[in-house]
Amino acid sequence: MSSSSPQVLADYLILSLPQSARAKEWLEQSLNSGKQPLYKLDVPDFQSGTLDSLVQESEDLSKIDQQLGSAVSKVIEILASVSESKNNSRIVQSRSIFDFVQNFHWNTSKYRLDKPINHLVKVISSEAITLDNDVRSSYQNYQAAKSNFLAADRKRNGDLSIKSLHEIVKPEQFVLDSENLVTVLIAVPNNLVSEFKNKYETLTQxxxxxxxxxxxxxxxxxxxxxxxFKKFQQEFINSAREQKWHPRTDFSYSEETLNDLRKEFDVTKATESKQKNELVRLGKTAYSDIVACWFHIKVIRVYVEAVLRYGLPPQFDNYLIKFEGSNFKSVGKAKKELIEKFGYLGGDGYTSVNSNLHEYASLVDSEYEPFVLYDFEVV
Structure with missing residues (x-):
């Protein structure tokens, strides 16, 4: 993650191993001296299809996993940019994200298990990507509204060379409804006022x-x-600019225009506030739903990889190992301990390709490990 990325609140290792009571006992008591909280991960049985199809799914799942992780980080970044709250709570489907992950259950009502894996992946990823696009679009709308409001604010509170003049000028200060005469406004730097008074009458005829x-x-x-005289208005304006004066050509006296300008600040402020509230609401909803989609994709990925590593029928146990606070530094140490303990699962395939499953597995991950292991960061 870059330095501007959201802060990691917790890191989970998702581990899948062939079924073994001893493995669970070792994970609870010996991994990192038994200091890491361990949770069983409920991974359902999917319609797995052929090994060839699983290899393709594994490659697609890797890309989607990264894409949804980036989407979650972007939503958090956007929410942090518009929210004054320092609250780091993360809510997924009305629960804390920690509760959601540690007590995960597959959403069978949305993602039916009688459907093939490629169908589930398509449905879940499309849902998340649509939400990601919605948040990004809403953020662009908010940025445009904010930019309009800041421009209106500058007009209201800037100096006399840029600010709106609708609260300053009066109709009696202008020649109105004349065929030949026109009144122009000039903002003159204070250090050039004397020079202006001496020169303005002779700038043009x-x-x-x-x-x-x-x-x-x-x-x-x-x-x-x-x-x-109107005939010489543009010439006067051009000459004034050469003198480093600031003709206010953006202003012409009109009651209708003045009424619009009086409303501009309030309208842009209201629009900015509305877009911000909509963005925050959508962002919180999107965070909840994209994280839920992301974790469902993680679960499918664990299943696919476990089948490729360990074969069919699916007889493997799945765990979440939690790291947070001072234990963040223990992730690397825990991975080394896991390889020392379960490296034998790679068999000959860990160093050479001599079985169908290991052949498929070697195609799936460039950083091939002897068991299924993924990270899941809560940010």
């Missing part, structure tokens, strides 16, 4: 003498109105 009037002032700028 037909600037009304002594028409410059101070409308407002802040720490950076003084806002003036200047009245001139």
């Amino acid at each position: 037909f600037v009304i003498p002594r028409s410059a009037e101070v409308i407002a002032k802040d720490s950076e700028f003084t806002l003036f109105t200047v009245t001139l």
